[in-house]
Amino acid sequence: MMAQVKSNKDIILDGLWRDNPIFRQVLGICSTLAVTNAVLNTTVMCVSLTMVTALSCLTVSLLRHWTPANIRMMVQTLIIAFYVIVVDLILKAYWPEMSSNLGPFVGLIITNCIIMGRCEAFAGSNRPVSSFWDGFFNGLGYSLILLAISVVRELLGMGTILGFAMPYFSTPYWDKWIIMVMPPGAFFALASIIWLCRSIKSKEAKS
């Protein structure tokens, strides 16, 4: 595979904005829809996914000179599964309530397309440090969108952010939009964010 030479600035901007995994590549949507009904759950999911992506990319890159091309995807899956199980064990041991809240979605990080996508598209043909930052900033790009969605959903649906009551939204003047913390609310919020970000992006391209 030909190595893509990217500057650090490109790695950061691509992960966060230009090639954002959620609104540009539309990857990792399953967990986006599932865990964004509360900001705390979303934050833990985002930290877990960012660390798994960054460390998986680093490991895949470190092993790239020895990994035979015909088994590379098996090796990538093994590495991703390793880090996901480590995260799962840490949550089960030190934060059981969060482990229970996130349920099977921690284990399902293994199947998140963003991680395999970055391992295959970047880490397999680039240096370890660049690969680590590429994974990290893609995870961060995913996290920013998820956090934006979860803030909107929790605020409109429950009148709180991180469980803390918000002025006006937690008072009787605000009729809570319960649908926002239910599955249909995730679709409305995700579609709105994708529409908003893509509109800004197309204006940037025109200018």
Next chain:
Amino acid sequence: MKNNPFFAIFYMFILTAFFSSVLIGFARLTREKVQANQQIAFERALLEVFPEIKLTSNAGVHQFFIEHFEPAPSGYIFRREGLVKGYAVPVEGQGYWATIKAVIGIAEDRQTVTGMAIYEQNETPGLGARITEPDFCEAFNGLLLNDEGPPIDIRPAGTELGVDAVHAITGATQTCTRLEKLINDGLTQWKQQQKQQGVQ
């Protein structure tokens, strides 16, 4: 060398052995903590099925469990000031995806359900996993166990309910069917134990 098929097999074997060894070590390191958390979750569920018990911190839950719950065949006896206040029956069985573990609380009359709490499940989020929601669990409060046949019934939403039945969750038929079976298996076994001890 990388293109040699034997190298690919050897390489995969070594990598798998390495990552598995690290994981086994890590799992051993956290095992005690994970088991302690599972025990607390079980004890908390045991207390939850009796509405008169007000839940406190983990330490408080453990202390209350030690002081008031006495192991008995197929369950626990809940005593307060020497008097039997109820029975807690742990039940478990296969759900749609993984094992479901729950506790059923029964009043001292051995007939009235005081509560149901699920402390382990891995069902589909938004569908089967809704069996842990308060609305569904609270529907079990006050059910009367059948003397003959299955002790309780989970019926499709919208159907008429008897004193032994609750409504299933729409869209989670498989989970509810399995939950009904594992609850009935556990309760039937508990009732048989009670009969053998000659308390009925």
